Amino acid sequence: xxxxxxxxxxxxxxxxxxxxxxxxxxxxxxxxxxxxxxxxxxxxxxxxxxxxxxxxxxxxxxxxxxxxxxxxxxxxxxxxxxxxxxxxxxxxxxxxxxxxxxxxxxxxxxxxxxxxxxxxxxxxxxxxxxxxxxxxxxxxxxxxxxxxxxxxxxxxxxxxxxxxxxxxxxxxxxxxxxxxxxxxxxxxxxxxxxxxxxxxxxxxxxxxxxx
Numbered sequence: 001x002x003x004x005x006x007x008x009x010x011x012x013x014x015x016x017x018x019x020x021x022x023x024x025x026x027x028x029x030x031x032x033x034x035x036x037x038x039x040x041x042x043x044x045x046x047x048x049x050x051x052x053x054x055x056x057x058x059x060x061x062x063x064x065x066x067x068x069x070x071x072x073x074x075x076x077x078x079x080x081x082x083x084x085x086x087x088x089x090x091x092x093x094x095x096x097x098x099x100x101x102x103x104x105x106x107x108x109x110x111x112x113x114x115x116x117x118x119x120x121x122x123x124x125x126x127x128x129x130x131x132x133x134x135x136x137x138x139x140x141x142x143x144x145x146x147x148x149x150x151x152x153x154x155x156x157x158x159x160x161x162x163x164x165x166x167x168x169x170x171x172x173x174x175x176x177x178x179x180x181x182x183x184x185x186x187x188x189x190x191x192x193x194x195x196x197x198x199x200x201x202x203x204x205x206x207x208x209x210x211x
Contacts, residue, residue, distance in 0.1 A: 008037035084208035109194025
């Protein structure tokens, strides 16, 4: 779930259960490192500097470490933007057609969909009872598609503005190097086009691209 209010409360609950929460973050806002229970740029900068200092003692840069992580775990590249909606009822219609009779798209471009989580209606077909673990958000539209490639994309309606946002995380297999970056970005470009064509369907619903 998004929002530092939710993440801070959840971190406090986990710590009360004896867990050690290392980090929470929201991709467009900031980081919650260490023992803080809200986004904290000062603490995040301090942790970042500590990492840089340690890597320097190893003769490595932050970029070196980033590509070492990509090599070990695969590239994780994120892209997000939004399309404007001409009228509120269009948002409702778009999501209604997307989930009609729970017949969600089974492919996004050439990528097959492994599972779908719809937190608006409380559906997650990756679970035995089709019930999501995360809290529902019945007042807003949010659907996440998990692809068999490992990549993930979420479609979400803004709660304050007439827009529909999408968030794409392209995940590749391990073993990639910096030399693979260009081809991975091309793969992300194609996935974004497929997400727009399959899920947003801007021509069908008269959506307006972000300027």
